[in-house]
Amino acid sequence: AGIELLNLHHRALARLGWTPQHHDLRTPCPNPDCEMTLLRRWDGTAGLADHVECRACGTQYVGEQLLLIMKAEEELCARSAP
Numbered sequence: 001a002g003i004e005l006l007n008l009h010h011r012a013l014a015r016l017g018w019t020p021q022h023h024d025l026r027t028p029c030p031n032p033d034c035e036m037t038l039l040r041r042w043d044g045t046a047g048l049a050d051h052v053e054c055r056a057c058g059t060q061y062v063g064e065q066l067l068l069i070m071k072a073e074e075e076l077c078a079r080s081a082p
Helices: 002-016 063-080
Strands: 039-044 047-054
Touching (some): 047 063
Antiparallel strands (some): 039 047
16 A cells, blocks of 8 residues: 555656656767767756766766757757658
């Protein structure tokens, strides 16, 4: 019964939008040693974080690198849209 209450609580928070919604990117990691497509933009308490992290190599991208990644992601999404 306790697990059911915790599941209900989590579903209610998700329905209200109070759980983090991380964004997995389709752009490959710019690190030449990695180049995996495991970039994630974390959703914090104040909205999307100001960094992207590769879940494969652990590299964090901020500032100018973040802008380049987000621009590449936007172009990739625009090309794949009908």
